[in-house]
Amino acid sequence: xxxxKFAIVIALGLVLCxxxxxxxxxxxxxxxxxxxxxxxxxxxxxxxxxxQNISIKTVESNDDGSTFxxxxxxxxxxxxxxxxxxxxxxxxxxxxxxxxxxxxxxxGLKTASASGLYVGVNKPLKTYRSYNDIVGSNSTYxxxxxxxxxxxxxxxxxxxxxxxxxxxRIRYGTGDVTTPKWQGNPIVMTPISGQSTRxxxxxxxxxxxxxxxxxxxxxxxANATPYMLLKAYCPNLAVDNCYKFTLRAGTGYNNNHNCDxxxxxxxxxxxxxxxxxxxSINISLGSTFNAGLVAGTDYVGSSISYxxxxxxxxxxxxxxxxxxxxxxxxxxxTTIKGGAYGDTYSVTTEISxxxxxxxxxxxxxxxxxxxxxxxxxxxxxxKVYWYIKNESSxxxxxxxxxxxxxxLRAHET
Numbered sequence: 001x002x003x004x005k006f007a008i009v010i011a012l013g014l015v016l017c018x019x020x021x022x023x024x025x026x027x028x029x030x031x032x033x034x035x036x037x038x039x040x041x042x043x044x045x046x047x048x049x050x051x052q053n054i055s056i057k058t059v060e061s062n063d064d065g066s067t068f069x070x071x072x073x074x075x076x077x078x079x080x081x082x083x084x085x086x087x088x089x090x091x092x093x094x095x096x097x098x099x100x101x102x103x104x105x106x107x108g109l110k111t112a113s114a115s116g117l118y119v120g121v122n123k124p125l126k127t128y129r130s131y132n133d134i135v136g137s138n139s140t141y142x143x144x145x146x147x148x149x150x151x152x153x154x155x156x157x158x159x160x161x162x163x164x165x166x167x168x169r170i171r172y173g174t175g176d177v178t179t180p181k182w183q184g185n186p187i188v189m190t191p192i193s194g195q196s197t198r199x200x201x202x203x204x205x206x207x208x209x210x211x212x213x214x215x216x217x218x219x220x221x222a223n224a225t226p227y228m229l230l231k232a233y234c235p236n237l238a239v240d241n242c243y244k245f246t247l248r249a250g251t252g253y254n255n256n257h258n259c260d261x262x263x264x265x266x267x268x269x270x271x272x273x274x275x276x277x278x279x280s281i282n283i284s285l286g287s288t289f290n291a292g293l294v295a296g297t298d299y300v301g302s303s304i305s306y307x308x309x310x311x312x313x314x315x316x317x318x319x320x321x322x323x324x325x326x327x328x329x330x331x332x333x334t335t336i337k338g339g340a341y342g343d344t345y346s347v348t349t350e351i352s353x354x355x356x357x358x359x360x361x362x363x364x365x366x367x368x369x370x371x372x373x374x375x376x377x378x379x380x381x382x383k384v385y386w387y388i389k390n391e392s393s394x395x396x397x398x399x400x401x402x403x404x405x406x407x408l409r410a411h412e413t
Contacts, residue, residue, distance in 0.1 A: 053096030053379075054371070056104075058403045061087035065122070065387065076106070076400035080117075080390040087387045090403055094371040095379040103367040104384055108401030111286075116392025121365055122385040129363075139289045142279040148203040149237065150273040152244040152341065153189060153213055155198040158257060160223065161247060162198045164191070166215050172208035177227040180210045189213075192341045201343050203273075206239055213245065213259070221255045233261045240300055242271030242338075264340075268300035272338035275299055278349040281332070283314075285324045286356040291332060291349065292320025302339030308332060313353055324353040365403075 058076075059068045065087035073088065080086060094100050109131070111117055117131040153168060155161040161168065168189045173180030189200035204211065209231075214224035225247070234243045244262040252258050264270045276298045283289045291306070293299050306316045310330035315323050322332065332349040365386050372380045390396045 052098070052100075053094060053374075054100055054102060054405065055093045055095070056090055056403065056405055057093075058088055058090040061089070063087075065385065073403075076402070077398055079395050079397045080388065081395050082116075082390055082393050085387045085389045087385070088403075090365070090384045090386070092369070092371055092382045092384065092405065093379040094381075095374050097373050099373055100371045102369050102371055103406045104365040104369065105404050105406065106363045106365060106400055106402075107404050108399060109363050110400075111396060111398035116390055117396050117398060118389040118391055119363055119365070120387050120389060122387070124369065124382075124384065125366060139281065139283045139287060141281040141289070141291075143276055144279050145239070145276050146274045146347070147206045147239060148273070149206060149208070149239070150242040150271060150345070151202050151204060151211075152242065152271070152343075153200045153202070154244060154246040155200075156247045156249060157197050158247050158249055161215050161257075164198070168200050168213060168215060169217075170202050170204065170211055170213050171219070172204050173210045173227075174207055175210060177210055177229055180212075180227055183207070186214075190343075192343050195341060199341055201341070203345075213247075222251055222257060224256055225259055226253065226256045228259065233259065234263070236263045240273065240275045240296075241268065242273050242300070267296060269302040270338060270340035272301040272336045272343055272345045273299065274336065274345060274347060277334060277347045278332070280350040280352070281322070282352045282354060283322060283324055284354050284356050285327065287324070289322045290320060291316070291322055291334075293334060299336050301336035301345070303337045305335050305337075306332060307335075308351075314351055322351065327353050327355055329353070362404075 058073045059070065060073050061068045065085075068087075068089045076088075090104060092102055092104070106119070109119070111131060118128060119131070120126075120128040151170070153170075155168070160166055168191075169186040170189060171182050171186040173182045175181035183205075187202050187204070189202040192199045192201060210227050210229050212219060212225055212227050214220075216223065218224065225245075230237060233245075237243060242264055244264070245259040246262065248258045248260060250257075274293075277293065278291055281289055281291060293304060295301070295304070304320075306318070306320045308314055308316050308330060309332075310328070312325055313328040313330040314325055314332075316332060317323075320334070329350065329352050332351050333346055334349065335344055335346040337344050366384050369382060369384070371382050374380055388398075388400075
């Protein structure tokens with residue numbers, strides 16, 4: 001660097017240091033006064049809704065909701081034919097001088113035929129809710145991860161190994177190749193028919209760190225593979241993945257047959273493995289439960305199917321939606337299929353069907369509806385148009401006690 005440029009840099013540095021020393025920042029400003037105290041106070045105005053001078057009246061339409069009668073409804077319950085609606089208009093009147101905020105409810109809605117009953121609002125908002133959504137499905141379930149790998153083993157036409165009479169086993173350990181720490185008894189592998197070479201599969205807990213395949217009961221020499229560390233042979237192994245081991249024809253160290261490994265590509269449709277599944281489901285009559293599993297999230301495979309052990313207790317459709325038929329217990333079987341070899345994997349779920357809920361429900365129609373103060377010519381009236389609909393294929397009988405409103409802590413019917 002030239003001397004002139006160096007001198008300029010030095011000069012700029014000195015100027016910067018001088019500015020930092022003489023200029024002030026906000027943190028150094030003096031305060032005109034110091035505040036002290038042990039409480040905070042806020043002064044302002046806000047609206048108070050005490051519910052005074054509010055009254056409601058509900059009338060019913062005798063047509064399609066275009067016109068309404070004058071007389072207040074006294075009996076909201078009854079029977080509703082398939083595809084039919086009952087239209088109502090609830091008039092909320094404010095005869096006071098203060099603005100009010102009102103929430104409107106229908107009280108004690110109850111039916112034993114939950115599927116198909118809906119409550120909707122046309123004005124001031126458009127809302128639409130099923131009875132099942134209102135009361136909740138009343139269903140409980142437990143869901144778990146199986147936490148197992150699925151391994152495929154190709155004998156590659158190696159003598160003895162390829163014979164159908166030869167039993168292929170696998171053992172797994174939680175240690176390493178030096179100290180395997182074998183767990184439990186060896187697992188007999190399941191052969192897959194229809195393959196050009198003999199292919200078998202097995203499900204192994206994800207706690208496995210090291211594995212060994214062997215033929216019959218001989219886990220030494222040419223009848224066995226070496227101890228194989230999974231993180232070395234299967235570097236991309238995950239719970240939702242599957243690995244294929246292919247036996248090498250030649251033997252190596254200790255006269256063992258080593259293996260080549262193959263990781264199936266994504267999306268995983270060639271292999272079959274569960275990631276998550278349902279252990280048990282409790283569901284009440286009149287409701288449904290979607291027990292369908294999601295590809296890539298709950299399982300990997302080319303297809304999935306569902307079946308009921310007793311259609312007199314519940315039925316299940318192709319998407320896994322369960323419909324109870326009668327009280328009792330039965331099993332749901334969920335089966336996935338691998339695309340490459342056609343192997344299957346099935347799990348069973350305990351299904352318990354209980355009686356329909358008889359709990360009555362307070363159902364919100366509108367909430368926090370603003371009702372203006374009375375006008376010079378009389379009370380301010382806001383109208384809420386709502387209906388009950390039967391979307392099922394048969395008549396539904398229901399009860400509904402009353403229409404009510406709430407405001408702050410007060411409550412009137």
